Amino acid sequence: MFINVTDRAGDRHTLEALEGFRIMEIIRDWGLDIKAECGGACACATCHVYVDEDWAPKLVEPTDEEVDKLDEAFDVAGNSRLSCQILMRPEFDGIELKLAPGSER
Numbered sequence: 001m002f003i004n005v006t007d008r009a010g011d012r013h014t015l016e017a018l019e020g021f022r023i024m025e026i027i028r029d030w031g032l033d034i035k036a037e038c039g040g041a042c043a044c045a046t047c048h049v050y051v052d053e054d055w056a057p058k059l060v061e062p063t064d065e066e067v068d069k070l071d072e073a074f075d076v077a078g079n080s081r082l083s084c085q086i087l088m089r090p091e092f093d094g095i096e097l098k099l100a101p102g103s104e105r
């Protein structure tokens with residue numbers, strides 16, 4: 001499985017992904033610039049990504065905790081998500097994401 005991540009410079013990276021991993025972990029482990037300060041505890045909002053409009057409705061709805069934490073992120077949009085709160089699964093193979101401003105290390 002793969003995820004496609006566009007960085008803040010506009011370069012698109014196709015990253016191999018394993019089921020059960022947090023999308024944030026996949027982005028970080030492949031060395032892209034994502035701060036993810038709290039390590040996936042939904043406590044920092046520095047793993048903010050924009051999910052492609054076609055993919056966003058296919059994701060599990062964000063929890064209240066994620067919605068509250070997203071309020072602290074920069075430039076939040078309708079397709080904003082915290083990438084640590086999305087677990088990779090086969091249905092998300094090929095998902096398109098963009099790193100949001102404010103999540104750089």
Ligand code: FES
Nearest residue numbers: 040044045047084
């Ligand atoms: S890594 Fe901190 S909220 Fe996602």
